[in-house]
Amino acid sequence: DTGVSQDPRHKITKRGQNVTFRCDPISEHNRLYWYRQTLGQGPEFLTYFQNEAQLEKSRLLSDRFSAERPKGSFSTLEIQRTEQGDSAMYLCASSLSTGVNTGELFFGEGSRLTVL
């Protein structure tokens, strides 16, 4: 399977703990995005990488959130000192910026975070 993969699919943690999610994009895609989706809402943009550079961050991304894409391939999203309000589905997507393309985002199945 050469789609976007995310790990873990589901994480249950206690408030105050740190969690880390990993995303492996489609291998030739140079852009990688993190979105957050809560029940009944559409995905909300969190951050975006072009290769290894983090080019944009939403104001939704508080200081407790950090994302990296160290070699321009996989990415991690870490949440420190989790709060119950962090409970959501964290979606990763990738896309290709070069050549003729429609800007289609290819999404993974998401990592669901439950903070108790």
Place this chain on the structure above:
Amino acid sequence: GEDVEQSLFLSVREGDSSVINCTYTDSSSTYLYWYKQEPGAGLQLLTYIFSNMDMKQDQRLTVLLNKKDKHLSLRIADTQTGDSAIYFCADPTSGGYQKVTFGTGTKLQVIP
């Protein structure tokens, strides 16, 4: 900031047509998109329309774009139970795809 609005729920009988509507605020995008999310699955691009088009037809899908009113619609002809899903309208801000804003999603329920 960019805002994309959709109605939350639509229920139709199998075989009828479904029409899902969306309004957006950023009019600079090159494309506008419809994504589909099936239960337990990630979002997948369903179709898109180039911003200089008024209509695009793709098999059972028809996308209509009214740029003056900033209104986008998705029509599904002969709706099937397999079409039951959440449909998201999406608009890339500033035309650069760096930040795609999604609507709240319309849950389509198809009654057999």
